[in-house]
Amino acid sequence: MIPVDAFQTAVRVVLLADPVIxxxxxxxxxxxxxxxxxxxxxxIIAPTRSEILGRASGGQIVAELRAMMHVWASADDDSNVAQTLGAxxxxxxxxxxxxxxxxxxxxxxxxLVWTEDPGVGGAAHGAIAMRAVIRWKD
Structure with a gap:
């Protein structure tokens, strides 16, 4: 099994530990x-896409993971919370x-990319792309 859940959990742990966030x-x-x-x-961490790249030594498997994380904040907030969170x-x-x-x-x-979509309805929205090549013992 590809450890996508473990990767997403690790990303969440990093974000939870950040004092600004x-x-x-x-x-x-x-x-x-x-x-x-x-x-x-x-x-919000979107479901992660994974692609098996092959085998590594010692019975390990290698895969590429690609994930998007969405930053959402109220567009009415004068303190630029969205930009602060994205950064x-x-x-x-x-x-x-x-x-x-x-x-x-x-x-x-x-x-990081910010969207300027008037259809988002009062929300500032940005997307953060992440890519990793991971290895684990099967």
Whole structure:
């Protein structure tokens, strides 16, 4: 089994430990999901895409993981919480997240894009792309 859940949990742990993020976002609002959150601000890790790359020594398996994390905040907030959260999340994830059951062989620094969609309805929304090559013992 590909340790996607362990990877997503490791990303969440990094975000929960960041003092800027924890100042603005309740722990329950940093989660894996697919829908726009009802309560903001929130950091939502979209389901992670995985592709098996092959085998490594010692019976290990190697896979590439790609994930998007969505930053949501009220567009009416004058304190720029959305931009603060986006910057804090990118900085928190400059180094690869670590967790039990897998090792990160390659980590691309996250990339942040803000959307300017009037249909989002009062919410500021950004997306952070993450990519890792991981290895684990099957």
């Amino acid at each position: 924890s100042q603005h976002v309740a722990p329950a609002h940093i989660r894996v999901g697919t829908l726009r959150p009802a309560q903001m601000p929130a950091l 804090a999340a990118v900085m928190a994830l400059l180094d690869a997240p670590r967790g039990p059951g897998f090792a990160v062989d390659d980590w691309e620094r996250p990339a």
